[in-house]
Amino acid sequence: MSANGRDAALRLVIPSDGELYEPTLNYLGSCGLSVRRPNSRQYTATIRSLPGVEVLFQRSADVTTKVEEGSAELGITGLDRYLEYRTDERTVVSLLDDLGYGRCDFVLAVPDAWLDVSSIDDLADLALEFKQQGKQLRIATKYPKLLREYLFHRGINYFTLVAVSGALEAAPVAGYADLIADLTATGTTLRENRLKTLQGGTILTSQSCLIGNATTLLRSKDALRLAREFIEMLEAHMRAEPYYRLTANVRGASPQEVSATVLSRPEVSGLRGPTIARVYNVEEQDWYAVSLLVRKDRLMEAVDHLRDCGGIEVSASQLSYLFKGESSVFSRLLDPASESVEEIGGL
Ligand SMILES: Nc1ncnc2c1ncn2[C@@H]1O[C@H](COP(=O)(O)OP(=O)(O)OP(=O)(O)O)[C@@H](O)[C@H]1O
Ligand SMILES: O=P(O)(O)OC[C@H]1O[C@H](OP(=O)(O)OP(=O)(O)O)[C@H](O)[C@@H]1O
Known part of the structure; x- marks a missing residue:
């Protein structure tokens, strides 16, 4: 048993389903870190090339919390989920903020029928008009924290958020929200639901990222050694790609x-x-x-x-890997002050 009281010295939590499940397994495989999951109903797995690592499968929305509470030292999820759900940015840090897959934009979208609203400035004007009529814009979203920050930053203060967990695109037609803030990749879902994006209305450009718990990692020598090997394989694979x-x-x-x-x-x-x-x-x-x-x-x-x-x-x-003299990501983990993921998407 290792210092953290578990059989595995290092735990990695990855999405158990959805958009990031298969791409994450494929990505780890391409980095030489194939995950061995005995069957799809089992929520733990191993990595043959890195003994001592246990892989946990969780909903992508829960990955950040699992890492933050210390159930796992490392995690892979969407940058959107990480930025929305982290509560302590010093404990849970983004180690690699672009693994190269799971690309999507978190955007504001309004009904096509709103002919006079085509930019974020138009939306700000509309929010004021609503206020003068004693109403508030109702925006359906899964990401209240990111959306609030974005709107406040642009001087839009009059709105109500409607919490919805799925099929957000239906909200304006169903009548429980005026507009939505959701993820889009190809744009098909928005188009099919007669919604349009706004000029300047991209809240975040997201993709999958590797996050880590700096506190628990720095506490265990074995976890730190395995984390370095894991991170270096990802980093060197990414560096070799071009x-x-x-x-x-x-x-x-x-x-x-x-x-x-x-x-x-x-x-x-x-x-x-x-x-x-x-x-x-x-x-x-x-x-x-x-x-x-x-x-x-x-x-x-x-x-x-x-x-x-x-x-x-x-x-x-x-090339499969291109290693440098030392891992810049790992050095950053040892010196969390240099962490700078907030710059992404202007947040
Ligand atoms: N259409 C898409 N194309 C590419 N990546 C996407 C797309 N939709 C979502 N993502 C990314 O995948 C992550 C998980 O999205 P997904 O829709 O699979 O989650 P979910 O099923 O709603 O939630 P959970 O897995 O937490 O239950 C998102 O946070 C985002 O980073
Ligand atoms: O722009 P597109 O390529 O059409 O993709 C966008 C859709 O993909 C995601 O949903 P997903 O199917 O993952 O399920 P969800 O609605 O439960 O989040 C997202 O929430 C959009 O609904």
């Missing part, structure tokens, strides 16, 4: 000559320059293997450059 490793056989008189030609185009000659190694060959002595990392959007430019340098047999492969 690059290919290119390898080519290049003919030249010496490594110096080959490196000089490759380095004549610094933008396609690797992060810190090419690695050059002698190719041993019985017939010809003057071949060198050149290896470098290039951004994916410069692939053909780099291939042509290597050809111009006398390269043949150019191969490109996807």
